Amino acid sequence: ADANVTALLGGLAMAAFVRTLGLGPAPAAVAGLVYAWSGFAVGHSVHVNVVAGLPFLPLTLLFLERAARATPLRNVALAGLSFGLQCLGGHPQVALMSAALGVGYALVRLWPPRMSARGLARPVGLVALFVAIGAGISAVYTLPLAELARQSVRPEGGLSYARAVA
DSSP, rough: HHHHHHHHHHHHHHHHHHHTOOOOOOHHHHHHHHTTTOHHHHHHHOHHHHHHHTTHHHHHHHHHHHHHHOOHHHHHHHHHHHHHHHHHHHHHHHHHHHHHHHHHHHHHHHHHHSSSHHHHHHHHHHHHHHHHHHHHHHHHHHHHHHHHHTTTSSSOOOOOOOHHOO
């Protein structure tokens, strides 16, 4: 049941993002269905931490798109909040892929029409704010995780075959 709720939330978030792009209800519905029931989402439905983070990617993109259109500071902060929440409940690799996409999308959408040092300071600052808010929220999870990783059975050099099969 939880995977279905997560798929529904992810689909709704993707539909809202597509509507923000200016497309109609039919394309938004298709995008939502395709995202919610994509091969990646369905294939990882047994991995709760992967599925838990999926609704936050389209939500992050939605807020970054809104930042490009109006009230950039507020919407970049909301995008950072969305990304931070994804980090708290989701798989680290999914969060890193989302961060890469989010930073790339933000740079493309917030890039000034003319290239100048002054013009570049604003989008770079907004992207830095997005990453800082997300990283700050996720620090509640990632800092203890880093400490536990150092105490694991394979902190350096990997795990030997003999120990892995013992």
